[in-house]
Amino acid sequence: MNWPDNGVNAVARRATGSLLQRGLHLDGVLLGLVALLSGLGVIILYSAFGARIEPIQSHLVRLGVGAGGMLVAAQIPPWQLRRIAPWLFGLGVILLVAVLVVGESGGGARRWLDLGIAGFQPSELMKLAVPIMVAWVIARASMPVSLARAAATLLIIAVPVGLIGRQPDLGTAVLVAASGAGVLFLGGIGWRLIAALTALVAAAVPLLWQFGMQDYQRERVLTFLDPTRDPLGAGYNIIQSQIAIGSGGIHGKGWLNGTQAHLEFIPERHTDFVFAVMAEEFGLVGVIGLLLLYLLIMLRGLWIAHEAQDHFSRLLAGGLALTFFVYCFVNVGMVSGLLPVVGLPLPLISYGGSAMVTLLVGFGILMSIHTHRRMWSS
Amino acid sequence: MDLGTLRNTPEERRVVRRRLLIAGVIGALLCLLLATRIAYLQTARHDHFAAQSQDNRVRIASVAPTRGIIHDRNARVLADNQSAFRLTIVPERVDDLNALLDQLDDLIDVSAAERAAFHDARERSRGFQAIPLKRQLSEAAVARIAVNRHRFPGVEVQPHLIRRYPYGSVAAHVIGYVGRISEAELSERSRRDYRGSSVIGKTGLEKAHESRLRGEMGSERVETNALGRPVDVIERDPPTPGEDLTLTLDIGLQRIAEESLGDFRGAIVAMDPRNGAILALASQPGFDPNAISAGLDREAFETLSRDPDQPLYNRAISGRYPPGSLIKPFLGIAGVASGAIDADEEIFSDGTYRLPNVSRVWRDWKREGHGEVDLHKAITESVDSYYYELARRMGIDRMHAWMTRFGFGIDSGLALPGERQGIMPSREWKARTLGESWYPGETINTGIGQGFTLSTPIQLATSTAMLANRGAPVVPHLLAGRPDNADVQPRVEPVRIDDETLWQTSIDAMVDVVHGDNGTARAIGNDLDYRIAGKTGTAQVVGIPQGEEYDEDTLPARHRDHALFTAFAPAASPRLVVTVLVENGSSGSTTAAPMARRVIEAWMNRGEDGSELAR
Numbered sequence: 001m002n003w004p005d006n007g008v009n010a011v012a013r014r015a016t017g018s019l020l021q022r023g024l025h026l027d028g029v030l031l032g033l034v035a036l037l038s039g040l041g042v043i044i045l046y047s048a049f050g051a052r053i054e055p056i057q058s059h060l061v062r063l064g065v066g067a068g069g070m071l072v073a074a075q076i077p078p079w080q081l082r083r084i085a086p087w088l089f090g091l092g093v094i095l096l097v098a099v100l101v102v103g104e105s106g107g108g109a110r111r112w113l114d115l116g117i118a119g120f121q122p123s124e125l126m127k128l129a130v131p132i133m134v135a136w137v138i139a140r141a142s143m144p145v146s147l148a149r150a151a152a153t154l155l156i157i158a159v160p161v162g163l164i165g166r167q168p169d170l171g172t173a174v175l176v177a178a179s180g181a182g183v184l185f186l187g188g189i190g191w192r193l194i195a196a197l198t199a200l201v202a203a204a205v206p207l208l209w210q211f212g213m214q215d216y217q218r219e220r221v222l223t224f225l226d227p228t229r230d231p232l233g234a235g236y237n238i239i240q241s242q243i244a245i246g247s248g249g250i251h252g253k254g255w256l257n258g259t260q261a262h263l264e265f266i267p268e269r270h271t272d273f274v275f276a277v278m279a280e281e282f283g284l285v286g287v288i289g290l291l292l293l294y295l296l297i298m299l300r301g302l303w304i305a306h307e308a309q310d311h312f313s314r315l316l317a318g319g320l321a322l323t324f325f326v327y328c329f330v331n332v333g334m335v336s337g338l339l340p341v342v343g344l345p346l347p348l349i350s351y352g353g354s355a356m357v358t359l360l361v362g363f364g365i366l367m368s369i370h371t372h373r374r375m376w377s378s
Numbered sequence: 379m380d381l382g383t384l385r386n387t388p389e390e391r392r393v394v395r396r397r398l399l400i401a402g403v404i405g406a407l408l409c410l411l412l413a414t415r416i417a418y419l420q421t422a423r424h425d426h427f428a429a430q431s432q433d434n435r436v437r438i439a440s441v442a443p444t445r446g447i448i449h450d451r452n453a454r455v456l457a458d459n460q461s462a463f464r465l466t467i468v469p470e471r472v473d474d475l476n477a478l479l480d481q482l483d484d485l486i487d488v489s490a491a492e493r494a495a496f497h498d499a500r501e502r503s504r505g506f507q508a509i510p511l512k513r514q515l516s517e518a519a520v521a522r523i524a525v526n527r528h529r530f531p532g533v534e535v536q537p538h539l540i541r542r543y544p545y546g547s548v549a550a551h552v553i554g555y556v557g558r559i560s561e562a563e564l565s566e567r568s569r570r571d572y573r574g575s576s577v578i579g580k581t582g583l584e585k586a587h588e589s590r591l592r593g594e595m596g597s598e599r600v601e602t603n604a605l606g607r608p609v610d611v612i613e614r615d616p617p618t619p620g621e622d623l624t625l626t627l628d629i630g631l632q633r634i635a636e637e638s639l640g641d642f643r644g645a646i647v648a649m650d651p652r653n654g655a656i657l658a659l660a661s662q663p664g665f666d667p668n669a670i671s672a673g674l675d676r677e678a679f680e681t682l683s684r685d686p687d688q689p690l691y692n693r694a695i696s697g698r699y700p701p702g703s704l705i706k707p708f709l710g711i712a713g714v715a716s717g718a719i720d721a722d723e724e725i726f727s728d729g730t731y732r733l734p735n736v737s738r739v740w741r742d743w744k745r746e747g748h749g750e751v752d753l754h755k756a757i758t759e760s761v762d763s764y765y766y767e768l769a770r771r772m773g774i775d776r777m778h779a780w781m782t783r784f785g786f787g788i789d790s791g792l793a794l795p796g797e798r799q800g801i802m803p804s805r806e807w808k809a810r811t812l813g814e815s816w817y818p819g820e821t822i823n824t825g826i827g828q829g830f831t832l833s834t835p836i837q838l839a840t841s842t843a844m845l846a847n848r849g850a851p852v853v854p855h856l857l858a859g860r861p862d863n864a865d866v867q868p869r870v871e872p873v874r875i876d877d878e879t880l881w882q883t884s885i886d887a888m889v890d891v892v893h894g895d896n897g898t899a900r901a902i903g904n905d906l907d908y909r910i911a912g913k914t915g916t917a918q919v920v921g922i923p924q925g926e927e928y929d930e931d932t933l934p935a936r937h938r939d940h941a942l943f944t945a946f947a948p949a950a951s952p953r954l955v956v957t958v959l960v961e962n963g964s965s966g967s968t969t970a971a972p973m974a975r976r977v978i979e980a981w982m983n984r985g986e987d988g989s990e991l992a993r
Contacts, residue, residue, distance in 0.1 A: 144393070186401065188393040246419040246427025260431055284420045287415055295409045302398045302405075311387075314394045318401065325405050332412050336419065 025074040025371040027304070033297045034348065034363055038063055040290070041349035047256045048270040048351075055270070059351055066360035073364025077372045078313040081365065085129075085136035089156070092129040095122035096163040117165050123172045124163045124358040128365070130160055131319035132180045138187040140314035145189050153184055154197075168214050171344035175327060182322035183315050186305070224340035240265045241276035245287075252283030259270045270351040272343055274337040291332070294347075298325040304370045313369045320362045327359075437488055439600045443593030444539060446620030447552060448583065450629040451657075451858055457553055457584070459539040460968040463515040466508035467525065469500055471532030477992040478530065479511075485526060486519040488512070491677060508534055509575070514672055541577065541584075547664035549632045551692035552625075552656075552794065552856065554582020555667035577671075582692075583856060585624065585795050593620035624858045626655035634980045635660035643687055644960035645694035645835040648977055651843035651946060651955045654852030657981065659836070661693040695790075696795040698832040699940050699959055702915035703760045703966070705781065705827040707766065707845060707884045710753050712780030715875040718771040721883050724750040731766040733818055740766050740822055743916075757887035760898050760914060762826050762924070769825025777824060778804035785851070786833060788869045790840040792854040801835050803830035828918060839957035841893050842944045845888075846911075846952035848872035849879040885911050890948045898967045899943065902975040910978060911952075912945030914966030938962040943970035947978050 018028045042056060042063075049055045049074065081088075137153050138145055145153075157180035165173040185194070197317055209218065227235035243262035258280035260266050269277050279287050301321025308314040324347060331346045333339035345355050419427065447772035448457040465486075472478050479496075482488050492512060497507045515523070515535065523535050541556045559578040576591075577586040596617030601610040635646040639662040648658035665682060683690055713719045714789030729747035731740040731988040740762070742748060750763045756764035769777060782788065787802030802808070803824060805816040823829030836854060843852050866968070875881070888911035890896075893903040917940040946952040956974045964968035 027721070142387075142390075182401070186394055186397045188390075188397060242419060243427050243430045245416060246423050247431035249420055249424045249428065279416060279420070284417055287416050291409050291413055295406060298405050299402060302402050306395055306398050311390050311394070314391070318394065318398050322401055322405075325408075329408050329412065332416075336415050338412070338415050377654065 009295050018055055020033070021371045022174040025368055026070065026071070027300075027367040027370045030297070030304070030363060030367060032371075033293065033300060034360070037293050037297065037348045040293070043255070044274060044349055045270055045351055047258065047281060048261060048274050050262060051256060055351065057233045060074050062356055063360075066357040069357050070364035070367070073361045074367040075175055075369065076365075078310070078316065078369050080364075081316070081368075082136055082139070082312050088125075088129045091132035092122055092125045093159060095125065096160060097139055098122070100163065100166060110295050113297070120144050121354050123160075123169055123176070124354045125166070126160045126164065126176050127172070127179060127323065127358050128320075128362055130157060130176050131323060134180045134183040134187075134313035135312050135319060137311075138183065138315060145187050147193070150184065150189050150193060153180070157181065157184075165212065168217065170217055171330070171342040174342055175323065175328065175344065178326040179319055179323035182326070183319035186315050186318040186322075221340045224334075224337075227337070236322075237267050237273065237341060238337055239338045240267070241273050242337050244276040245279040245336060248280040248283045251283045252279075252286055255281050257281060258348070272331065272341075272345055272350065273335055275332055275346050278349070279336075294328040295324070298322070298328075301366055304366050307373065308369055309373050317366055317369045320366055324359065324362065383992060429967040439598045440596050441614070441617050442538075443617035445541065445556070445577075446587075446591040446593065448591075449622065449624045450627050450632075451625060452628065452630075453624070454629050455544055456549060456627075456629060457541060457543050460542040461537055462513070463520050463535050463542045464538050465509050465512040465515055465519075466510045466534045466536055467496070468508050468532045468534070473552050477628065478533070481529070482511070482533070485522050486512070486515070493609075496725055505734045508536075513538075514540065525925045534552055540621040541667075543667045543671070545633070546668060547626060547666050548629060548636060549659070550582075550664045551661045551694070552582055552627060552632075552659050554584035554586075554795075555580055555670045556584050557670060561633065579672075581690075581795060583794065583862045584627075586793055587621075587623060587857075588620040588650070591623065594618035611896045621766075625856050626650075626657065626858045627856060628657050628981075630983075630984075631977065631981055632658040632660060634658075634672045635973075635977050636662055636664065638958075638976045639960065640715070640962045642969070643693070644958070644963065645692075645697060646959075646973065646977060647694055647839035647955075647957045649836050649839050649843055649854055649955045650675070651846040651852065651952045654840070654843065654854045655858070656854050656856050656955070658977065659692075659856075660696045661691070661697075663687050663689040665689045666864070674732065692794075692796055693959070693961075694835045695792060695794055696834070697959070698798055698834055699828040699942070699960075699961075700829075700831055700917035701786070701800075701833040701838060702940070702942055703762075703827060703916035704833070704838055704913055704915040704942050704944050705786070705831070706760060706765060707757050707888055707913055708781060708784045708786070709765060709777065709825065709882055710757055710887075711875065711884055712777065712784075713768045713772060714753065714877070714880055716772060716776055716780060718776070719753070721880065724752050725756075725764050725767050725774060727751050727761055727763040729763075730820070731763040733770070733822065736819055737827055738819055744849055754890070755896075755954055757884065757913065758890040758894050759896050760891075765825040766822045769821050770818075774821045774824060775804055777821070778802055783870055783873050784844055785837055785841040785870050786831070788837070790834070790836045790854050791869045792856070794856065796835060797836065800834055801830055801832040827915065835957050835959045838942070838944055838953050838959075841848045842946060842953045842957060843952075844873065845881075845884065846955055848878075849875070885949060888945075890915055892945070892971075899945075899971040901967065902971045906979075908948035908982065909950065910947040910975070911949040912943060912971065912974065914971055915942035915944075916940070916964070916966045917942060919962065935962055941966045941969040943967075943974045945971075945974050945978065945983060954978060 011364075020028050020031070042059065045059055046056050047055075071205060075326070080236055085299050133156055137149065137156060141149055157177060161173050161177045164176060209221075221239065225233045227238040240260065244258065244266050247253070247260065256262075258277055260280050261269050261277040266273050266276050278290065282289075298321050301324065302318060305318035305321060308317050327347045330339060330342065331344050334341045334344070335346075345352050346361050348356060348358075444459055447455060447459075458747050465482075467475075467478070469475055477487055479493060488511065496509060496511045512519075520535055523530070523533070527533070543550070543555070544552060556577040557580045558576055563578055575888065579588040584591065594617055597615045599613040601612055631648060635648060635658040636844055639646060639660060642662065644662055646658060646660040647656070649656050670679070714721050727742055727747040727749060729742045729745050731742075732738075732896050742762045743760065747763065748759055749754065751759075751761045751764045755761060772780075778787075781802045787800050789797050789799045803820070808814055808816050808830070820829050824831055828927045840852065841856050844850065849872050851870050851872060853868050889909050891914065892899045892912045894900060897903065899912050903910065919937050919939060939962070941960040943966050944955070944957040946955045956977050958970040958974045958977075960973070
């Protein structure tokens with residue numbers, strides 16, 4: 001095709017590219033995907049809230065705050081992150097300990113620190129600090145990762161995961177563990193070690209069950225294995241969300257028309273179970289679209305890692321992309337009955353402030369890694 | 379830039395890139411797994427789930443607990459719950475809301491205020507939620523709605539409980555009332571606790587003990603039809619009813635205290651000095667809490683809260699007044715105990731008092747003066763010039779220190795919302811609040827409980843109980859059985875004085891206030907088979923200019939003096955403290971003291987269960 005104004009477009013594209021990339025350090029592709037997903041989230045949430053506008057307004061405010069966080073994070077070059085990695089991690093651990101000692105409790109768990117103006121969840125900081133720290137540790141030594149260094153890394157991951165599990169916040173603990181493990185995997189630990197670790201985790205499960213879990217967490221796992229053992233209690237969420245998804249069919253019941261959602265059968269329908277609302281109203285078509293969007297965002301993240309020009313950035317970018325994907329997978333998996341309910345929101349769609357801000361800051365770091373490349377290659 | 383440390387060997391790049399590829403493939407496979415799972419639910423099992431969703435019948439509804447009942451000390455019910463019917467509308471099921479409201483208006487009368495409240499609530503609620511239009515339907519209205527129900531989809535008549543106060547306005551300030559919970563109140567509490575209920579204690583004990591009265595929310599598994607309308611209850615996790623409260627209050631004595639105040643604005647506190655149990659806590663004028671709990675419309679509530687007589691205001695704990703001569707027995711003890719004066723020392727009163735280099739003249743209430751005055755006479759006849767001299771000798775800081783020990787300027791510790799702290803001034807206080815230095819003349823004013831000094835009736839009663847107990851403090855409380863707040867200690871330490879007979883001297887003088895030939899309250903001392911120890915007080919509302927006479931008849935009613943009287947009985951072994959404050963009552967002797975006598979008599983002559991107090 002030979003459009004007459006092709007040259008003009010190309011120039012314009014290059015100009016935009018340079019404004020976004022050089023000026024603001026943003027990655028256009030990732031930004032477009034994230035914006036599309038967030039916009040979809042607003043539409044789904046509006047329905048989940050029963051067509052009420054005020055919560056949407058506050059959701060938009062939080063999106064704005066998150067976008068600001070993303071913009072700021074994109075300006076921080078990766079070598080600066082690398083420099084502060086141990087300090088950031090240390091601060092995170094101290095804050096997590098502080099939460100257990102003096103934190104604000106809500107819903108039976110201590111997760112918050114009261115900062116006067118706003119509550120703050122140190123576990124959110126850890127979603128970023130752990131991959132940064134693990135990337136820093138691995139990138140310091142030469143390849144392949146030695147057994148001793150792998151063990152040290154596992155310890156680094158275990159400390160925050162244990163502290164977050166104590167709050168208790170199983171969902172975030174799983175996510176933080178996955179973010180560290182993802183970096184470790186990308187760092188190239190041997191397959192034999194991976195197999196050994198998997199076996200170790202499998203062996204730890206009975207111990208965790210016995211000593212590490214709260215009653216409600218055990219209940220969730222049992223209910224996941226057999227939702228019908230308590231259909232009106234703990235199994236209610238799973239059964240109702242599966243009815244919502246299944247009754248949506250291929251084309252869905254239509255926006256604002258989900259009976260499961262609007263007759264309030266789906267609990268937590270604007271937070272952890274928002275996916276069920278979406279699947280009910282938009283059907284399989286909508287679900288596949290959403291999953292594709294998530295997959296594309298992860299692939300873009302992996303591509304950024306592929307293109308990264310130093311070991312640390314590569315590991316960090318890959319780790320962040322994988323964390324994001326684990327996030328989506330765990331949430332959709334639990335809502336659709338593939339995984340036990342661990343209490344994680346659906347990224348960029350669920351209502352809820354601090355998790356969304358963390359995610360957007362993570363995307364900001366990815367963009368920073370991508371847009372700060374030429375600056376040291378030239 | 380430390381480029382040297384940013385390692386990037388080809389080997390490392392190769393390993394990580396290979397792992398990235400593997401991760402990408404695994405990610406895509408997991409996505410496929412999710413898609414497969416959901417496709418299975420939405421295609422193969424679609425019919426199954428569509429049918430389930432079609433007749434999805436089980437949903438969880440919250441069930442509000444019944445609010446605890448409040449009793450007086452003789453188990454008379456002061457607040458309970460009455461079943462009523464309310465009419466609610468689910469706006470999402472109504473096509474034309476205004477038309478529906480008009481139709482309902484024809485049938486059962488819907489006021490403009492009810493409409494406005496409904497629209498308010500609708501703004502705040504989310505879809506598919508029932509919003510109340512009328513909180514109390516008459517039997518006839520319930521019947522009319524039932525007959526016409528087919529015409530009104532989305533309209534429900536639901537039984538619910540409303541708070542009822544059988545004694546109406548009696549003790550309304552103490553008990554308080556409940557009202558619809560506001561967004562602000564909801565935001566500072568756990569929403570879970572208030573799901574399914576719409577009321578919360580707004581004032582008084584209803585507010586102070588909200589968490590105990592409320593109980594625990596229950597839930598129901600409700601079977602519904604396809605429109606979501608509940609049809610049957612399958613399973614019930616019953617709510618835990620709120621805790622009942624038994625008060626120390628005697629509703630009969632309370633009523634007598636309120637009646638004694640008549641048409642005056644004022645407050646009466648009756649307390650057992652041995653333990654601080656409040657027997658009556660009256661504040662007039664009052665209001666009917668039933669009207670408010672039934673859902674007073676905004677306009678009526680505004681009228682009530684803007685009334686210049688302030689009926690919603692609990693004068694007994696929130697009203698601050700100059701204590702006037704009520705401080706004289708306390709200050710007398712302070713003066714002797716601190717060595718400023720001897721109990722037998724006589725000071726001559728010629729009707730005026732002056733300070734060197736100050737032009738102002740202070741006067742006795744008796745123009746010609748009282749002659750030679752010792753402590754006993756100073757209390758009995760309420761001799762101002764004795765206290766002017768005593769105040770000068772003590773100085774403001776020593777007075778402040780001593781009066782604070784009796785609880786002046788301190789809150790009483792009564793666990794009832796709205797208690798205000800009085801003021802016992804000092805140099806430091808004046809510098810802090812007014813930024814001014816202290817003048818000697820202000821010390822003299824403070825000596826007769828005027829000037830900056832302010833007290834609440836509850837504080838005056840609590841301090842009087844210390845006199846009756848010869849220095850032992852109490853915490854006033856309203857809950858019988860267990861204390862309102864187990865941690866609460868008396869606000870002040872016991873007052874110990876070296877010469878124990880000083881207590882008796884002061885109490886004897888207070889007995890002569892009521893029973894002596896020259897006592898300021900001798901008019902109430904007749905025909906009693908026990909003795910009352912009391913003290914009158916008359917507090918200026920407006921300053922009378924130098925050289926002018928106070929003339930009750932020419933002053934506007936709201937500028938007349940406040941009348942005060944505090945007393946305990948029997949003087950020998952006190953079982954009752956009564957403190958009376960009458961706004962613009964003119965005279966403690968003639969207005970306040972007779973009211974106190976009526977309350978004391980009612981209490982002292984009551985039967986075992988106080989039955990003849992209540993009617």
